[in-house]
Amino acid sequence: MTIAAPDSTWDLVVVGHGVAGLAAAKSFLDHSAQAGRTARVAVLERAPRSDRGGSSAWTTAFLRLTGEGELDPSWAENMRMNSGALIDEQYVSSFYANVPATLQWLQDLGVALDKVPTPFGTGWAWSVVGGGRAVVEKLLAKVTAQGADVFYETTAEHLVRDDEGQTTGVQVRLSDGTATVLGAAAVVLANGGFEGNHEMLSRYIADVYRLKTVSPGTMNNRGDGLRMALEVGAGTAGQFDAAHLEPCDARSASEEPLVAAWYWGILVNQAGERFMDEAERTYDIQFDSIANVTHRTQGGRSYAIIDQSVRRAVPFLDAMQSTALAPVTADTIEELAVKLGIDPQRLAATVAQYNAAAPGDIDPLTMDGRATTGITPRKSNYAQPLTDGPFEAWPIEPQICFTYGGVKVDAEAHVLDMDGRVISGLYAAGEVTGIFYKEYPAGTSVLRSMTFGREAGRVAAAEVFGAHASIGAAAG
Numbered sequence: 001m002t003i004a005a006p007d008s009t010w011d012l013v014v015v016g017h018g019v020a021g022l023a024a025a026k027s028f029l030d031h032s033a034q035a036g037r038t039a040r041v042a043v044l045e046r047a048p049r050s051d052r053g054g055s056s057a058w059t060t061a062f063l064r065l066t067g068e069g070e071l072d073p074s075w076a077e078n079m080r081m082n083s084g085a086l087i088d089e090q091y092v093s094s095f096y097a098n099v100p101a102t103l104q105w106l107q108d109l110g111v112a113l114d115k116v117p118t119p120f121g122t123g124w125a126w127s128v129v130g131g132g133r134a135v136v137e138k139l140l141a142k143v144t145a146q147g148a149d150v151f152y153e154t155t156a157e158h159l160v161r162d163d164e165g166q167t168t169g170v171q172v173r174l175s176d177g178t179a180t181v182l183g184a185a186a187v188v189l190a191n192g193g194f195e196g197n198h199e200m201l202s203r204y205i206a207d208v209y210r211l212k213t214v215s216p217g218t219m220n221n222r223g224d225g226l227r228m229a230l231e232v233g234a235g236t237a238g239q240f241d242a243a244h245l246e247p248c249d250a251r252s253a254s255e256e257p258l259v260a261a262w263y264w265g266i267l268v269n270q271a272g273e274r275f276m277d278e279a280e281r282t283y284d285i286q287f288d289s290i291a292n293v294t295h296r297t298q299g300g301r302s303y304a305i306i307d308q309s310v311r312r313a314v315p316f317l318d319a320m321q322s323t324a325l326a327p328v329t330a331d332t333i334e335e336l337a338v339k340l341g342i343d344p345q346r347l348a349a350t351v352a353q354y355n356a357a358a359p360g361d362i363d364p365l366t367m368d369g370r371a372t373t374g375i376t377p378r379k380s381n382y383a384q385p386l387t388d389g390p391f392e393a394w395p396i397e398p399q400i401c402f403t404y405g406g407v408k409v410d411a412e413a414h415v416l417d418m419d420g421r422v423i424s425g426l427y428a429a430g431e432v433t434g435i436f437y438k439e440y441p442a443g444t445s446v447l448r449s450m451t452f453g454r455e456a457g458r459v460a461a462a463e464v465f466g467a468h469a470s471i472g473a474a475a476g
Contacts, residue, residue, distance in 0.1 A: 009183035010040045011464055012457075013170050015156040015225060016191030017045035018056035019132060020430025020449035020456075022139035024188040027457025029146045035465045041148040042182060044172060046155040046191070047220045053136040054192055055402065055431070056446065058215035058255050061128035061135065063103075064284070064443030067115070069126070071099040075441050078285070082438040086237070091435065094411035095451060102451045109138050125443075132446055159187060159228050159426065167232075167425030186460040189415070189428040190453060193403035194223030195243065204241040204405065210300040211400045214246060215255040218401070225432035229407045232426070235418040238434020240405030244445075245291035249323035250301065250397035257323035259394045262290060264314045264364060264382045265306035266354055267396075269298045272337060272347035274354065279381040282367065283320075284442040291398035292439075303340055304394045305351075307386040314364045327392035336391045351386055358383035402445065406434030413456035425463075427456040 012028045014021045025041050032039035045052055064072045076092050107113065112129040128134055144150060153175035160169040160181055169183040194200040196219040201208040213219050230236070249257040260283070267278050267290065276293050279286060294302045311317065330336035333351050334344035357372035362382045372379045407428045408416045415426040430449040 009169075010042045011184070012039065012041045012186050012188065012460055013182050013184040014041065014043045014188045014190060015170065016054070016189065016430070016432070017043055017047070017052050017136075017140075017150065018054040018190065018192065018430060018449065019135050019139070019446055020056075020432075020453035021188065021190035022136060022143060023450045023453030024190055024427070024429055024457040024460070025143045025148050026139055026146075027454040028461045029143060029148065029457075031458050031461035032465060033146075035461065037465050038147070039461070041143065042184075043143065043148055043150045044154045044156055044170070045150065045152050046222075046224070047152065047217070049152045051217060051220070052140070052152065053133060054217045054220050055215060056132040056136050056449070057217050059132040059446055061132045061446045062443040063113070063126040063128070063447050064441065065099075065103075065126045069100060069103055071096050071444075071447070075444055078439070078441040079435075082436070084437075086437065088237070088411075088435070090411040091409070094455070095448065098451045098455060099447065102447070102454060105454065106135070106450065109142060111135055111138050128446070135446070135450070156191070156224055156228065159232050161232060165424055167423065184425075185464045186425045186427065188413075188453075188456045188460065189225035189229060189407065189426070189432050190430045190449075190456075191225040191432055192218075192221030193243075193406060193431045194226060195221050195400045195403050197222040201403070205243060206296065207300065210295065211245070211398065214248070214399045214401050221402070221431070225428065226406055229415055229426070229428065229432075232423060233417045234423060234426075235408035235416050235420065236405060236434055237408040238404040238406050239437045240403075240434075242292075242405075242436070242438065243403045244288055244401040244436070244440040245295055245398040246401055247287055247291045247294065247302075247304075247396045248399045249325055250395040252323050252325050254322075254324060256399070257325070258287070258321055259304050259323055259396050260287070260320035261306050261310075261317060261327075261392070261394055262302075262304035262396070263287075264310050264317065264362065264384065265304055265386065266351070266379070268303050268305065268342070268347065268350060270301055270342065272342040273350050274377055275302075277377050277380055279379055285439060288440050288442065290396075294396060295398040300397055302396045303342070304396060305336070305386065305391060307391050308388040309360075310384050310386070311392075313362050313384060316364075321394075323394065327394050329390045329392050331389045331391075333386075333391055336393055340393055340395065354379075354383075355385040355387060358385045360384050402431045404434060404436040404440070406432050409433045409452075412459045413452050414459070427460050429453040429456045
């Protein structure tokens, strides 16, 4: 596909082809049409068409919702607890206010949702049928049918602004190395974090060489949006030395090979010792903590271990694990240790100490409070003695899903400068925007991307066709 001529102008240029970017393009087109305008929209994607969608295309798109389809109240509680004085209450309120309309919009597009009870004490689990790829493909079909142009293998390099500070376009580089400028009345940055940029990661996160991305598409997130925004004076938000990591099967080359067995069993390090409470909090929070602690304090490797009593107590265990590889098995703990490369006597002593402290009779459908006594670290829930072989184990290595540090935006998706002022004509949505500190409450990344992508498109259309002359209309 060839790019438009260098002097082409657009009402909106969207940088990024994931859920946030396509939601912004769709929303802008819809609101422009409601205003009686035919908008010119360009969507830029640095990847080839075959790899379109970035991180959005692989995610299962779990949605953190109540049974009534509203954003889970625990999300705000988590944000306030971890963000402290840095919490943006207007952003939080905007998220809650806009989620129901976003869900309705998604279903109106023809995307189906599933709702099932969750065993993790959070009420309900909602997910998109077909995952994030279903949203990407549906939105792509809609925006192209409405006249948007999508340009693949096109990397945004710099924002262009006029002397008054108005954003007027994007300088891009094509696959053949040619540079050109796309003029625009508005620009939305929606091209993810910097998890695919090891140079940027190494400034903030230790031992990044150990961190594989959860999907090939995630490698396309090179921090371009953040870099371009900083060049024009954007402010930042979110914790730059932290990221959402996931505990994945170290043996697997598949996308997001999650391991969950540690939640009902035990987790040991390379010395064969337990090093943290495996079930201190609900799984949707704990799996991020497991991965981060393993990466930061245990050399990037740990092992989940269960026995057959756990198998019987947790019949849905395999459904929780996206790894397709069978566990390492052995009839005794010592034999299992040899297969894992762990000192057999040390692991046997660890398991014996845990067994003596574990009450058993767990209830996997609630936070059951069946805790160990007399040992450190404590296990707060699901403490089941591991005595019934054969024993099973999975080697865990954390993988990076997305970074927390990003561009500062307001509740309407405007990019703000370092003094909190709106940078005219510039908007951002999705993981390029920073908000998280310390940990990620799962099930809100896709939801946040869709919600604020829609908001960015709505606000941009109102400001382009209300307060500003339309470049597209003037050109035509």
